[in-house]
Amino acid sequence: MTGLVDREHLLSSVEMAHFVSHGSILLESVVPEAMNARAIEVFDAGIPGYPYGTPLDEAFPVGTFVRELLDLPAVAGAVQSLVGPNPRIDHHAVHVRPPHGGEAQNMHGDAILDTRTDAFDVQLMYYPKDVTLEQGGTLSVPGTHLRKINQTGIGRYQNLAGQTRLVCPAGTVAFLHHGIWHGGRRNDSDQPRYMFKIRFNPTVRQLRLWNTDDIDDPQVLQELRAPFGWTSANEGRLELVNRAKLWRVLTGDQEFDIDYYLTREQLRPQFVAPGATDVRLGSNRSAGGWNY
């Protein structure tokens, strides 16, 4: 995990573009069944805490279950693609929803309003057991991660067009942009629901960290343009602008645009055309004054 991951395990440009537009990417059943079977015992026993920003090596030393999880090639590749090598561990948590337990949370963004536009944290969510609709997996709203809101300021948004409820097979790992709007749902099943979460902080500039071999694939632009129910009217173009800004950060390409919105804004020519050089035009007149 702390060494560089083989290129073949990194995310592709199309997958990164999906992350930029949706605010998440899902790796279904990437954790082997044998590990999923051990996970519950490990989570029930508890995973030690540590200070914010602890290096990964210290938080999860080799030999621990979590380190084994993070060293799985697909998981390590996704982490390196999103936040780079040697990330720091912000915090972790095991969330358990008991059978027929809990109330639906109000919709929220985690932590506190995050002002960064040139970096982001990623949250890993690992589900060691199948998550069914009845178990009330996390509801999230794709595409909301770039909207600056504070915590549960969005608490009165109960439903948004395009929202999704996580339903996944055991061994699924989801990666979420820190800003995505979401909420835990009530567990209406007879089975407890387990989720293990780790928040990663980058320690390098998040520039071209993934496998960029497919950077010119037309599917990249298609992913970046992904529409959602709630972006169907006035908010849609603003979302495209913000995704284009993030893609500029990630690729280093300051001329990238999804539509023409950012490009048009930069059209501020300074060259004075020859026909406009008559300095006598309106040059030395002050305002007339009251009753002048």
Add this chain to the structure above:
Amino acid sequence: MTTTTTSVEAAFAAQPAQPNLRQQLLILYLGTSALDSNVIGWTRYDGTGRSRPTMGDSDEPPYATGLDALLDGWRLIQLSQLQPHQPGHEYDVSYLPYEFVFERLVDISA
């Protein structure tokens, strides 16, 4: 003229004019500031206590547009102001801007 006052608690404990009525609220988030634009988000609160709407309780909006809610008898009691874009932050995105709050009064004795 002398005015006799009572405690705030006593005044506010008085029976309402129509004690059998409760408020139901419907909050619609629309695609634009026009009431007849499409619903992109929706929320309900039930003052009757007979239901408990929560986050993620439905994937289809109760109405296609805000106007459809009016046609079905909901009364619009508030709509969001149109805020100018802050210079330098015109492209910034945050809370949903077009919020419409509706109510209807329901007879709980029925």
